[in-house]
Amino acid sequence: MSPETDTDTETEAAFTATVSKDELSELLEPVQVLVDECKIRLTDDGLNIRAVDPANVGMVDAELPKEALEQYEAKSDVIGVNLERLDDIISMADNGALIDFTLDPRTRKLEVVVDGLEYTMALIDPDSIRQEPDLPDLDLAAEVVLTGKELDRGITAADMVSDHGALAVDPDTAEFEISAEGDTDDAYYTLGEDKLINISPGPAHSLFSLDYLKDVKKPIPKDAEVTLEVGDEFPVKAHYDSPDTAVRITFMVAPRIQSD
Amino acid sequence: MSPETDTDTETEAAFTATVSKDELSELLEPVQVLVDECKIRLTDDGLNIRAVDPANVGMVDAELPKEALEQYEAKSDVIGVNLERLDDIISMADNGALIDFTLDPRTRKLEVVVDGLEYTMALIDPDSIRQEPDLPDLDLAAEVVLTGKELDRGITAADMVSDHGALAVDPDTAEFEISAEGDTDDAYYTLGEDKLINISPGPAHSLFSLDYLKDVKKPIPKDAEVTLEVGDEFPVKAHYDSPDTAVRITFMVAPRIQSD
Amino acid sequence: MSPETDTDTETEAAFTATVSKDELSELLEPVQVLVDECKIRLTDDGLNIRAVDPANVGMVDAELPKEALEQYEAKSDVIGVNLERLDDIISMADNGALIDFTLDPRTRKLEVVVDGLEYTMALIDPDSIRQEPDLPDLDLAAEVVLTGKELDRGITAADMVSDHGALAVDPDTAEFEISAEGDTDDAYYTLGEDKLINISPGPAHSLFSLDYLKDVKKPIPKDAEVTLEVGDEFPVKAHYDSPDTAVRITFMVAPRIQSD
Numbered sequence: 001m002s003p004e005t006d007t008d009t010e011t012e013a014a015f016t017a018t019v020s021k022d023e024l025s026e027l028l029e030p031v032q033v034l035v036d037e038c039k040i041r042l043t044d045d046g047l048n049i050r051a052v053d054p055a056n057v058g059m060v061d062a063e064l065p066k067e068a069l070e071q072y073e074a075k076s077d078v079i080g081v082n083l084e085r086l087d088d089i090i091s092m093a094d095n096g097a098l099i100d101f102t103l104d105p106r107t108r109k110l111e112v113v114v115d116g117l118e119y120t121m122a123l124i125d126p127d128s129i130r131q132e133p134d135l136p137d138l139d140l141a142a143e144v145v146l147t148g149k150e151l152d153r154g155i156t157a158a159d160m161v162s163d164h165g166a167l168a169v170d171p172d173t174a175e176f177e178i179s180a181e182g183d184t185d186d187a188y189y190t191l192g193e194d195k196l197i198n199i200s201p202g203p204a205h206s207l208f209s210l211d212y213l214k215d216v217k218k219p220i221p222k223d224a225e226v227t228l229e230v231g232d233e234f235p236v237k238a239h240y241d242s243p244d245t246a247v248r249i250t251f252m253v254a255p256r257i258q259s260d
Numbered sequence: 261m262s263p264e265t266d267t268d269t270e271t272e273a274a275f276t277a278t279v280s281k282d283e284l285s286e287l288l289e290p291v292q293v294l295v296d297e298c299k300i301r302l303t304d305d306g307l308n309i310r311a312v313d314p315a316n317v318g319m320v321d322a323e324l325p326k327e328a329l330e331q332y333e334a335k336s337d338v339i340g341v342n343l344e345r346l347d348d349i350i351s352m353a354d355n356g357a358l359i360d361f362t363l364d365p366r367t368r369k370l371e372v373v374v375d376g377l378e379y380t381m382a383l384i385d386p387d388s389i390r391q392e393p394d395l396p397d398l399d400l401a402a403e404v405v406l407t408g409k410e411l412d413r414g415i416t417a418a419d420m421v422s423d424h425g426a427l428a429v430d431p432d433t434a435e436f437e438i439s440a441e442g443d444t445d446d447a448y449y450t451l452g453e454d455k456l457i458n459i460s461p462g463p464a465h466s467l468f469s470l471d472y473l474k475d476v477k478k479p480i481p482k483d484a485e486v487t488l489e490v491g492d493e494f495p496v497k498a499h500y501d502s503p504d505t506a507v508r509i510t511f512m513v514a515p516r517i518q519s520d
Numbered sequence: 521m522s523p524e525t526d527t528d529t530e531t532e533a534a535f536t537a538t539v540s541k542d543e544l545s546e547l548l549e550p551v552q553v554l555v556d557e558c559k560i561r562l563t564d565d566g567l568n569i570r571a572v573d574p575a576n577v578g579m580v581d582a583e584l585p586k587e588a589l590e591q592y593e594a595k596s597d598v599i600g601v602n603l604e605r606l607d608d609i610i611s612m613a614d615n616g617a618l619i620d621f622t623l624d625p626r627t628r629k630l631e632v633v634v635d636g637l638e639y640t641m642a643l644i645d646p647d648s649i650r651q652e653p654d655l656p657d658l659d660l661a662a663e664v665v666l667t668g669k670e671l672d673r674g675i676t677a678a679d680m681v682s683d684h685g686a687l688a689v690d691p692d693t694a695e696f697e698i699s700a701e702g703d704t705d706d707a708y709y710t711l712g713e714d715k716l717i718n719i720s721p722g723p724a725h726s727l728f729s730l731d732y733l734k735d736v737k738k739p740i741p742k743d744a745e746v747t748l749e750v751g752d753e754f755p756v757k758a759h760y761d762s763p764d765t766a767v768r769i770t771f772m773v774a775p776r777i778q779s780d
Contacts, residue, residue: 085680085705088680089680092673092676092677115673116709116710116711116715117673117674117677117707117708117709118707118708118709118710119677119680119681119705119706119707119708120705120706120707121704121705122704122705153352153375153376153377154377156352157352157377157379160345160348160349160379161379184381184382185345185379185380185381185382186379186380187377187378187379187380188377188378188379189376189377189378190376190378191376195376413612413635413636413637414637416612417612417637417639420605420608420609420639421639444641444642445605445639445640445641445642446639446640447637447638447639447640448637448638448639449636449637449638450636450638451636455636
């Protein structure tokens, strides 16, 4: 259990990076809405996290390419982290501050340096963390591009009347609709081509748990351009590139079975 | 129970209105501090709500004249609404946004449209809502006009020492006083003619539950000119016209029996 | 028990003062983090409060010299106050407002006047309040001067990993360090001469409960220059003069016994 017992061969696993507070927050927040612990892959291309919530309904793929980082050096490695703990440390940094990470190959602890504060964080054995999901490549019927703000409005409204809501595209009118029908009230948020950034219409209507849609929309910046791929009783895929950093996020939420 | 069973004669009951978010908030908030559900009268003159809290201590009369509205068309009708639900919908509107209401005469549901969001709200059978009170026309001994801010200060101070406080006018000094005498501490907030907007003195001293006075003062804008009518062991009447909208509010609070 | 039974000789105990809201807040807040009730000494020199928390770990000495006050007149006297109650009254004042205090020698009640509000506060029998501590004059090995902000950062970081932390000075490097070693993680906040306002190095390393250090740092203004006196397994003394008022605060926190 003790990291001190690690063997010499692990001295290969060195990793150092300098990341801004903003980049790190935008990378980790979308993961934190689904899980408490995750694996971070330290690859030749940069940082990559994939995670799925315990109910297997919501998945996320979060990437921060190394080109965006002040400094980055990694041999292919995987570390397991407690996200709340990492969040606490990040909160010690001023906005815009840089945070230095060094993985000690011997102790397998992560050294984090923020504005004069040195923090040694114990890592979690990656094997004890839920396996990373593969976000399947689905060929979905319709694709819609809208702002984070519009997505937020639609999901918030649907959540007022029910615990599940529909994402649908009408191929005839080329309209995208977020809707929910509750026991007494109904809510419909319809966006035509004038309000959408883009739409590739196709027949699509899928039902989702609003708890998941709410979690997933939370970290999306209001000014992000979100690409939604929707199908007929299929999962929804939501992708956005952060407007402010190089972070790239893809969410996938599994559908609920349609009633009636 | 189902609105679908309504008869054809009800197609007469059409109602449409366009109301700004601010007007609606200022109309409904003073009602919501006393009750969860209310009847809204759709009259030739505009919208009118009267309500009394379950203990029969606090009453409110809230009016929004149709002249102030962007658009208003109503045949005399009464609808029953859940105020929290309506508040949720209003919160979806940006400040200053206009909200469209249409009463569907067949389904007796209220269609609410806010910035592209269409919300269908089930109404409550007005007969199941507590009867509307008549705010009696009392000839009270004294009248005082002061700002919402001064009223707030006095009630907040009185609430620090006791659960009941007095509103009083001294006819000799032409001073208005909000006061409370607690088990250990006392608080007196005295306003002379220099601090009041107006005063028509007369002998007045009545005791009230501070819980009610606190509820009633909450929605009053700090810059509103509030007219208080007070008497000797009589109810207090508080009236103000909103400084920013055409909303007119009258509260009445029944007195507690004086001790000693 | 009743203040009405006080004898005539107490008419000598008069006290009046006019204090700004800011001065009063800065005087009382550091006391309130340790105790709920305290004695205030009304002396020839001004107001003085000394208090120790129920566990005898944290002590405070808070002073407001009379020269700083708009008006001050006191015969040597001691009053006992409930700090939360006094805080409620202060919160009624606008920022920068002046608050008038008068001690009624007959009733032994404190009259507080804030912007037209008259508040009569019952005092607490000073004999029923925990005895005032003497903050011992220790000759500690090292003295460090740093901003409230740096102290806040170090204590916040240490609190993330453990419930106790160390304050230490390295006489060789002339560095001051706030650190904590937890079950899994460690945090070190090291400040060299470049980051400190001043340092008189000496061998010092003492362990403290972070709950107390957190309480004590809370009221310290971020821009205050805080002088810390630290020793080897000795109490820590923290002193600062408020940057904005004439208030002078000294805290002392007893050490925990070192482990290992």
